[in-house]
Amino acid sequence: MNDSQVNKLRDLKNRERGSGQQYLQKKNKRPTLFSVTSGKGGVGKSNFALNTAIVLSEMKQNVLLIDADTNLANLDILLGINPRYNLSDLITGDKFLNDIILRGPGGIDILPGSSGVIELIDIENEVKNKLIDCFRSIEEKYDLIIIDTGAGLTPAIVSYVINSDEVIVVTNPEPTSITDAYAMIKIISSKNPSIHINILVNLVDSTKEGDDVFDKLKLVAHNFLQFPLDHLGNLPRDSNVSRAVSVQIPFIIKYPRSAVSNALRLSARKLLRGRIASDSTRQNLFSRIFEKRESL
Ligand SMILES: Nc1ncnc2c1ncn2[C@@H]1O[C@H](COP(=O)(O)OP(=O)(O)O)[C@@H](O)[C@H]1O
Numbered sequence: 537m538n539d540s541q542v543n544k545l546r547d548l549k550n551r552e553r554g555s556g557q558q559y560l561q562k563k564n565k566r567p568t569l570f571s572v573t574s575g576k577g578g579v580g581k582s583n584f585a586l587n588t589a590i591v592l593s594e595m596k597q598n599v600l601l602i603d604a605d606t607n608l609a610n611l612d613i614l615l616g617i618n619p620r621y622n623l624s625d626l627i628t629g630d631k632f633l634n635d636i637i638l639r640g641p642g643g644i645d646i647l648p649g650s651s652g653v654i655e656l657i658d659i660e661n662e663v664k665n666k667l668i669d670c671f672r673s674i675e676e677k678y679d680l681i682i683i684d685t686g687a688g689l690t691p692a693i694v695s696y697v698i699n700s701d702e703v704i705v706v707t708n709p710e711p712t713s714i715t716d717a718y719a720m721i722k723i724i725s726s727k728n729p730s731i732h733i734n735i736l737v738n739l740v741d742s743t744k745e746g747d748d749v750f751d752k753l754k755l756v757a758h759n760f761l762q763f764p765l766d767h768l769g770n771l772p773r774d775s776n777v778s779r780a781v782s783v784q785i786p787f788i789i790k791y792p793r794s795a796v797s798n799a800l801r802l803s804a805r806k807l808l809r810g811r812i813a814s815d816s817t818r819q820n821l822f823s824r825i826f827e828k829r830e831s832l
Pocket residue numbers: 574577578579580581582583584738739771772773774775777778781796
C-alpha cells in the first residue's frame with residue numbers, strides 16, 4: 537500500500553469514528569469515582585451528593601449520580617421525580633442502563649436506586665456480566681460518577697466504597713456520628729490502604745466547630761491507624777436545606793446564595809481540584825466491585 541492509500545484508509549476509519557484523536561481519548565477515558573458515605577444515617581449524605589453533582593456539572597463535568605442507598609434510596613424524593621425503572625429492572629428485565637438513567641436538574645444524569653441494589657452484589661454470573669457490559673458501555677460518557685452509598689458497614693456499602701477513587705465520609709459534630717465515622721474509616725483504610733479519604737463535616741454552627749471535628753478525627757486516624765485524612769470542608773446548619781427538601785428542589789438551585797450553597801461550592805471545587813487522576817488501565821467500576829466482593 538502506498539502513502540496515499542494509507543492516508544485514505546486512515547481518513548475512512550476516522551470518519552467512522554469521528555476524529556481519530558477523539559476516539560483514542562474517549563477509548564482511554566475512565567471516570568473518577570467518588571463515593572459518599574457515613575457511619576451514621578441522616579447526616580446529610582444525599583443532600584451533599586445531589587447538590588455536589590449539580591455544582592460539578594455546572595463546572596462542565598459530565599456527572600452520573602447513582603443512588604445506592606439500599607435502605608433509604610431517596611434521591612428521587614429529594615428531586616420530586618418518580619422513576620419508571622430502576623436497577624432491578626436491569627437485573628430482572630430486558631431494560632438497559634439508557635432506559636433507566638434519568639436526566640436530572642443542572643444537566644446531571646441519575647441512576648435511581650431501589651432495594652434491588654442489594655441483589656446487585658449477590659447475583660448470578662450471567663447477570664453480573666450483563667451489568668459489567670452495560671456499565672462499560674456508558675462509563676466513557678462521564679467524567680465523574682458519584683455514588684450515594686447509604687450509611688453503615690454492610691458488605692455492599694464497603695464494596696462500593698473501597699473500589700472508589702475518592703471517598704467522602706460525611707459526619708456531623710455529634711460524638712456518636714464522629715465515632716461511627718471513625719469505625720467506617722478504620723474498615724475502609726484496612727481494606728484499601730491506598731484509598732483517599734475526605735472528611736465533610738455537615739451541620740456545623742461555626743467553622744471552628746467543623747475544624748475541631750476534623751482535627752479530632754485526623755488525630756485518631758493518625759495515631760491508631762497511621763492513616764491520613766483530608767478535610768473537604770464544613771457545611772453550616774442552614775434552614776434552607778430543609779426548606780428546599782420540602783419543595784423537592786435541590787438547595788443549590790432553590791437557594792443558590794445561601795450559606796450552605798456557598799460552602800458547598802467551595803467543597804465541590806476542592807474535590808475537583810484534588811481528585812485522583814483516573815487510571816484508564818483500571819477495570820470497569822462494576823467488574824471491580826464484583827471481583828473485590830469475593831474477598832470481603
Ligand atoms: N446543612 C444542613 N442544614 C440543615 N439541615 C440539613 C443539612 N444537611 C442535611 N440536613 C437535613 O438532614 C436531613 C437528612 O439529610 P439527608 O441528606 O437525607 O441525609 P442522609 O442521606 O445522610 O440520610 C434532611 O432532612 C435535611 O433537611
